[in-house]
Amino acid sequence: MQADDLAFDKRHVWHPYTSMTQPLPTYPIVSASGCELILRDGRRLVDGMSSWWAAIHGYNHPTINQAMHKQINEMSHVMFGGITHPPAVELCRRLVALMPSDLECIFLADSGSVAVEVAMKMALQYWQASGRPRCKFLALRQGYHGDTLGAMSVCDPIKSMHSMYSSYLPVNRFVDTLRRRFGETWQIGDDTELSTLFSSCHHTLAAVIMEPIVQGAGGMHFYHPEYLRVARALCDQYGILLIADEIATGFGRTGTWLACNHANIIPDILCLGKALTGGALTLSATLTRRYIAEIISDSAAGCFMHGPTFMGNPLACAAAIASLSLLEDKAWYHRVTAISAQLRRGLSPLVGHPNVLDVRVLGAIGVVEVTKVVNISLLQHWFVEHGVWIRPFRNLIYLIPPYIISSEELTQLIEAISDSLDHPEHFDSSIPI
Ligand SMILES: *Cc1c(COP(=O)(O)O)cnc(C)c1O
Numbered sequence: 001m002q003a004d005d006l007a008f009d010k011r012h013v014w015h016p017y018t019s020m021t022q023p024l025p026t027y028p029i030v031s032a033s034g035c036e037l038i039l040r041d042g043r044r045l046v047d048g049m050s051s052w053w054a055a056i057h058g059y060n061h062p063t064i065n066q067a068m069h070k071q072i073n074e075m076s077h078v079m080f081g082g083i084t085h086p087p088a089v090e091l092c093r094r095l096v097a098l099m100p101s102d103l104e105c106i107f108l109a110d111s112g113s114v115a116v117e118v119a120m121k122m123a124l125q126y127w128q129a130s131g132r133p134r135c136k137f138l139a140l141r142q143g144y145h146g147d148t149l150g151a152m153s154v155c156d157p158i159k160s161m162h163s164m165y166s167s168y169l170p171v172n173r174f175v176d177t178l179r180r181r182f183g184e185t186w187q188i189g190d191d192t193e194l195s196t197l198f199s200s201c202h203h204t205l206a207a208v209i210m211e212p213i214v215q216g217a218g219g220m221h222f223y224h225p226e227y228l229r230v231a232r233a234l235c236d237q238y239g240i241l242l243i244a245d246e247i248a249t250g251f252g253r254t255g256t257w258l259a260c261n262h263a264n265i266i267p268d269i270l271c272l273g274k275a276l277t278g279g280a281l282t283l284s285a286t287l288t289r290r291y292i293a294e295i296i297s298d299s300a301a302g303c304f305m306h307g308p309t310f311m312g313n314p315l316a317c318a319a320a321i322a323s324l325s326l327l328e329d330k331a332w333y334h335r336v337t338a339i340s341a342q343l344r345r346g347l348s349p350l351v352g353h354p355n356v357l358d359v360r361v362l363g364a365i366g367v368v369e370v371t372k373v374v375n376i377s378l379l380q381h382w383f384v385e386h387g388v389w390i391r392p393f394r395n396l397i398y399l400i401p402p403y404i405i406s407s408e409e410l411t412q413l414i415e416a417i418s419d420s421l422d423h424p425e426h427f428d429s430s431i432p433i
Contacts, residue, residue, distance in 0.1 A: 001028050001040050024377050027384060032059035035405045037389050045389040048399040048413040053216070053248045055279030057326050058402040064280050067322035071315050080108075080311040087317035094324050095285060099258075100266040103287035107304070108312040112247035112273030113146030115284035116209075118306055119243045119269045120150045123207035126241065126292050129299030134206040137172045138197065138240075144217035145209065145245050154209050156218050173201055182213060182222035182262075182362055191230040198234045207241040207269070208234075212259035213362070216248040220367045220396050222360055225263035232265040241292070247273035247284065251323075252332045253400065255340060255363030268292060278323030283316035335403040339364040342407055343399065346414035355421045357395070366399040368417055372427035379426040388416040395433045 010023055018024045028040040035058045036044045050056055057064065071087060078085060092106045107118050120137065127134040139145070139154035146152070152162035153169040162169070175197055180190045198205075212228055215221040235242040244267035249259035253275070256262055260270075269292070273284035296304050310316075326332075343366035347359045350368055358369040374392045383390045390397065390413065397417050401410060420426055 001030060025381065027380075034058045034060070035402050035409050039384075043384075043387070045384060045387055046405075046409045046412050048388055048390040048401050050275075050400050050402050051279050053253065053274040053400055054277075056251060056253070056275045056332070056403050057278045057323065058404040059279075061278060061280075061322075061326070063326055064278050064319050064322040067318045068280065068315055071318035074314070076315045077310065077313050079309075081307060085312070085314050085317075087314040087321060088312040091317040091320050091324075094321060095272075095287065098324065099270065099272075099287055100260075102266055102289050103270050104290055105288050105293040107286040107288075107306070108317070109284045109286065109306075109308050110310045110313065110316075111146075111282050112271065112284050113148040113151045114308065115247065115271040115273050115286045116145045116151040116154075116243075116245060117148055118286040119209070119245075119271050119288075120154070120207070121306055122269055122286070122288055122292065122296065122304065123241045123243065125296045125299070125301065125304060127206050129295045129301070134204060135170065136201065136204040136206060138201070138205050138208040139172055139174055140178065140210055140215065141174050141176055142215050142218040142221055143209075143211055144215065145211070146247075160218065173197060173205070178221070178223035178227050180224040180226070181360075182224055184224060186224055186226045190224070191227065194227065194230055195234065198238060198240075202234075202238040202240060205238070205240045207243050209243040209245060211245045212249060212267075213262050214249050214254055214259055214365065217393075219394075220360075220365070220369070220398055222362045222365075228260065228263035228265050232263070232267075235268070241268040243267060243269040243271065245271045247271050251275040251327060252336050252403070253363050253365060255333075255336050276323065277316055277319040278326065280319040280323070281313070281316040283313065283320055332403050336364045338407070339401065339403070339405065339410060342410050343414070346411065347417070350418060350421065353421050355427060364401060364403060366414075368397045368421075370395045370397060370421070370427065371433070372429050373431040373433055375426055375428045379420060382420055382423065382426065383416055386416045386419070388413050390416065 029037045030040050031038045035047050037047050038044050096104050109115055109118055137154050142156050145154050153172055155162045175194055208231055244260050246258050250272045268289055270287040277283050340363055343361045347366050350356050351359050355370050357371050360367045373395050399413055
């Protein structure tokens with residue numbers, strides 16, 4: 001990187017969720033390896049974010065790199081219309097084997113948000129094809145499903161920044177906060193709201209869409225698996241499709257292969273993304289049951305109406321195959337379990353801290369919810385100065401490290417969070433949480 005790169009970046013390059021006129025600082029990363037990001041000046045940061053849930057095997061993994069090199073020499077890309085290729089077939093063969101057996105028809109797309117659009121469009125076309133068009137979705141408050149317009153319409157309608165597009169978005173139905181948290185005891189009546197909503201609006205619903213167990217970008221909440229079981233049962237009772245958005249939770253992050261496994265349910269449509277390629281490239285998959293694919297295909301439309309230019313990108317598929325092969329031996333399970341135990345040990349003493357509202361851990365996810373909105377700019381700077389990469393949002397400081405993290409590296413992340421809490425300048429009392 002050149003000396004003026006940062007100035008150019010600040011003037012010309014959009015970054016996620018920050019201003020073009022008063023941007024949050026960006027840090028120049030020139031390479032990454034294992035569980036470390038390397039800054040331009042040579043400093044190494046221990047990565048606590050897996051580049052937003054994706055880099056589960058860490059960076060520059062030789063197996064994934066090798067697979068991509070090999071594929072580049074064959075072809076990086078070829079259109080998927082009228083063409084198929086070994087990486088796509090092999091990836092789908094593996095997904096069919098590794099995912100719930102009923103979910104055997106796979107649509108490959110290029111990002112998580114598009115996987116959600118695809119899932120929603122499948123539900124809409126399914127109802128259209130059945131001759132009973134329906135266009136409402138039931139979603140959870142505090143949910144997050146992506147940034148495209150359809151996905152936004154099922155994100156939290158008030159708290160997400162997507163409320164600013166509300167005049168354009170279709171109006172969907174929402175279940176209020178799921179009060180019963182993961183690990184608490186389920187109480188009779190906890191599902192009343194869900195059941196009541198179903199009985200009042202089921203005849204309008206095309207599908208229910210949920211992030212199973214873990215609500216990620218909407219607030220890092222972990223809810224009771226019984227909600228999923230109830231939703232599955234109600235969908236069965238009323239003949240409504242259940243879409244599970246496992247884009248953040250899939251591939252072991254929550255301690256089970258899929259978060260749906262906590263509730264022992266199978267959705268009708270499953271969205272995968274983020275860690276699908278081990279974080280090497282962007283790719284997503286939407287899996288569905290054969291009867292849904294058949295109803296859509298046998299309709300007047302004759303097909304499912306979606307076909308991205310980079311559908312089934314061979315290079316991304318090759319990376320995904322390599323990532324799945326790294327998960328084959330189940331070592332991920334032992335790593336995630338160990339990370340979970342260490343997060344619990346390390347973070348739970350923070351519960352009594354005056355700046356801490358809540359601490360929660362599930363699988364390789366550790367969340368410290370603080371009493372005030374964090375000053376991201378100052379706190380991020382402090383973390384970088386202390387050799388760690390942790391990216392908080394709102395009042396949430398959280399860790400979703402690569403599964404390969406060593407216990408020393410994880411200790412460094414935990415201690416950084418713990419020490420950061422004692423600095424009042426990291427928190428902003430003027431913004432309500
Ligand atoms: C990140 C995320 C998405 C969107 O994925 P992109 O690849 O960013 O488009 C959708 N749903 C959930 C649950 C996510 O965490």
